[in-house]
Amino acid sequence: MSDEELETYSLVELAVDRLRRDILSGRSDPGERLVEEQLTRRLGISRAPLREAMRLLAQQGLVEHIPRRGARVATLSDEDVAELYEVRDVLERHAVAAMPAQPDLTGLRAALAVMRKATEADDRLELANAHRRFHTEVVRLGGNRQLADLYGSVLVRIQLYMAVNMRREAETARAEDGVVRHERLFAAVERGDSAGILKALGEHGARAYLA
CATH class of the missing domain: 1.10.10.10 (Winged helix-like DNA-binding domain superfamily/Winged helix DNA-binding domain)
Structure with a gap:
């Protein structure tokens, strides 16, 4: 070149x-x-x-x-958003079912650490990126790299939809609430609790994903 x-x-x-x-x-x-x-x-x-x-x-x-x-x-219709969340749910469930009993949590810990720092610094973009990275790392534990890459692209499009609401949510929700939710998800992954992982993932709905 x-x-x-x-x-x-x-x-x-x-x-x-x-x-x-x-x-x-x-x-x-x-x-x-x-x-x-x-x-x-x-x-x-x-x-x-x-x-x-x-x-x-x-x-x-x-x-x-x-x-x-x-x-x-890009713009997304309500139908687009609903379908993206359906795809996200399917990919998450597939990944959780394939997780090993003792997964390597290095990437997950790193994403959680970045999330805490971004919360303290009130860096909304870095926080949103850390949330996306954390969820992608959860799915990556299922061992399917192609699925994890597809999942990451879905989350980018969801983040596009949610970005406009970030400013409003910052005014009404405590920033640390998002960290607490992800710590709960991390704990479920750490103890190998599949039902707990899916429950925690379910709490990250359209309104809560970037909160």
Whole structure:
């Protein structure tokens, strides 16, 4: 890869990271137009790496292209959200059923530690990412890497839906409540309590997932 190609690739990564953070933090609302001229100025890049970044974000389900109208932050209907939660539930149940008696909890502990730090720092985006990582690590314990990757992509789309509500939930819910729920889930995994794991996962519904 040439120096020019490396530079272009780095600009694409920069654009993906910045736009992804805007979307998943709720800074950019679902349905909001993504205007090329504005984004190239704000990010300090040309149209080519921006368009590649938008293509990659579309693959992740975070951006959608509307014919003759350009790109916008992806939107989800109530039906979309309900179906995503159904898929999430199916994948979780499959993973829990396949968990070994003594799983390696290193990744789960690390995600919980990040969650605690993000809660203390009131970093909502990092907290949401830590929640997603924690749940993905739970599913990864089932031993199916492809299933865990699919599960992670589902959670990203759910986070897109929930991002707008993060600001409101921060005003009404105690930030530490989310940590307590995940500590309860961690304890169930640690003691190998399948029923307890599923019960704790069930408490992470559409309203509670990012609380």
